[in-house]
Amino acid sequence: MATYQLQINGESRTIDAEPDVPLLWVLRDEMGLTGTKFGCGMGLCRSCTVLIDGASSFSCMLPISSAAGKAITTIEGLAEDGELTPVQQAWVELDVPQCGYCQTGQIMTATHLLSDHPQPSDAQIDAYMSPVVCRCGTYPRVKAAIKRASELFYEA
């Protein structure tokens, strides 16, 4: 056991954990932040995506010891005071989710994409989003929602 300082959604949290515990399980089981999902445990599906210093990262293989001290944003940390981000608004507007389980990965990765490329090309969307697996088949709507979110950024 060791003690780690984590910056989660703008708050500082102290956690006692084994150094090799993946961030995913600390978020879910220790902090109750269950919006970050377990899908494969090997970084293959990206349902567990969080933002670390703004970059989308898969948390299922990231040891807590490597996450300490960095700014971590989970899906719960996107909307402030209940106000959805443009990405979330676009998701609602275009009715993107079906079962919804992968959507944390889709939304967090799209958030990273749009911060790097506010008006992404199709190729950029494919490059950022292809690691994020959906089995319900929401890809066409994810793609359309990213473009809509891009518009909303500029309208805001």
Next chain:
Amino acid sequence: MSQPVTESTDYPAGEAALPDGLTRRQFLRRAGVSSGALVIAFNLPLGRQAGAAEAAQRMQPNAYVAIDLDGTVTLVNDKSEIGQGISDGYVNVLAEEIGADLAKVRMAPIPTDPSSWGSRMSVSGSRSMRGAWSSLRTAGAQARSLLVQAAASRAGASADSLYTEAGFVRSRSGDLAIPFSELVADAALLQPPENPTLKDPSEFTIIGKQDARMRIRDQVTGKAVYGMDVQPEGLLYATIERSPVFGGSLKSYDDSSARQVPGFVRTLVVEPNSRAGVHAGVAVVAESYYAAAKARAALRVQWDAGANANLDSDQVLEELKQISTRPLEDPEVHGDFDAAYSSAARQLDATYSSPFLHHMTMEPMNCTAHVRADSCEVWAPTQGQGGVQGTAASLTGLEESSITVHTPHIGGGFGRRLKGDFAYEALYVAREFDRPVKLIWTREDDVRYGGYRPMSVLRGQAGLDAQGRVQAISMTLATQDRFGAPHIYYDVPNVRVGKNSASNDIPTGAWRGIHHNHSAFYLESMMDELAHLAGQDPLQFRLNHLADDSPYAAVLREVADKSDWGSPLPAGRARGVALGGELAGTFVAQVVEASIEDGKPVVHRVVCAVDCGIAVSPGSVKAQAEGSILYGLTAALYGEINIRNGGVVQSNFHDYMPLRMNESPEIEIHIMPSERDPGGMGEPGVPPLMPALTGAIYALTGERVRDMPIRLNRA
């Protein structure tokens, strides 16, 4: 499915038999409805008809519409949301008939007491809307009629001069508008009419036009609680190491290293139960999931492989090929196939195959259970709550009435969650603890211990006459699949079809679209081959074998039109077309536009025509069709489960490949106008994709793909 199911024959009659002796009012209060609300009790037909006991209770109320004093409309019913959008559809139907404000209609949480609820709760077979359509409309129309009556007596107007819209009763003359909230108390005292007048479809303003979007906000903020996310106080975590061979048994195990892992609680043996689909295993229970996983990795287990040590899917394939050449066990016969085939001008004789497939829901199997001395709570992401309750009763010895089944959000079903194996295991382990236990399957467990779409082989023979008409078709399906035999929907005078059964110990189950998938691949592939043999356009050839007024012909003409069938394409691209057999009252045709890049098929565009009767919630219909197309495309390109040495070779997304964003084609869904009662949409979009794609590949390369998944230049 194979889980133990406890038949309850003691069904509720009226108020006294409601769960835990609740009165209807108390029950509705639990669902968030206040006393004084206007309540219509009605019957939604059961998910699956399973015998006389269920037939006898078909007329028992098992659903409620409540209009509260603030005008909020609540629907209490048993259909869980697995991403198919059924809540949107139900809300649309109710809001339409009542004339409610769509934004003020809500779904109560799924009831937690399947047996008392009076139906065997399950969601499958694309039947949720088909089953509910007329009951929901009638209940909504009854509520509307009472509100109108209440308004009529208040205003001294005739009921005929009033109508409802967006939460108000209004007069046609325009001088009266009373909100539902002011009428509920009076309306609640009236007796609902037995045969209320339903709205004419021409008056619909919500059905077919709007989408309720009931669940999206929680899904985009991380607040939706899936089975995986359930965290009752004092939770323990479990993971199970199972026999690597189907049907294998435990010889011995050593957990001395596992015990050293901080947080380890204990191990226990899970006895196999073939009826429940449960494999022999060693469960590891710990204070955190990570500790349980780490301790599991430290187990040393000796297995006895048993009879299936050499079970191999390549051998199953060879066996099925053999079986497919034998005379049919129980053929369906029209005309004289042999005579027509032997005198045909041209003959097709081909063998096709489809592999085992896994569902690969995004949320791996899991279940949480808390077994107490006198009661039991289960949190089960399941498509079959009734089965889970029966399992809990048989494992704990408790009465069903003491067992509460919570239905959390469900991260995909596709048929996998009709099996109750994960709930059985969770309950089996949780019995040993006085704390709640969450069983989590790793992705590897999920892939290796599924209920697979069975492998099948089809021997197909057909004969054309000199004018290019199909005179004879024979289809001999060889499979262990318990679902149906091929069905020929084209006009062919001499037909012989059926199934020769095989058996082995590879666990199987329902997979989105069930046998319609391989049936469509086989029949549509044969039709495509025959079209080319006849030197005819594959789409026109199909139309030539369908009546002009058939719904199959209608979706084909629609998809031809919308895809510009026959128009020139860029070099290196071609189109393929296919139908699927009628599924859940729905007809689908698809045109796939593909090219070959680096020796692999790339799909650029899929145009899909759907006749699903009245499309209640068009957004959900489109979403289901899009999802079905990508589900079918994934299977066509990558789907294959191999069995070697009695176990599954694949283990995770790297070797059971999902389709990804960069491979996702443009998709267009065209819904045909219809006044027919709604059909199902969860599955019918899957079957046409594979044969449409292989048709495009043939048009492009001259290579006929007869074996799934698609591997070009296999020979």
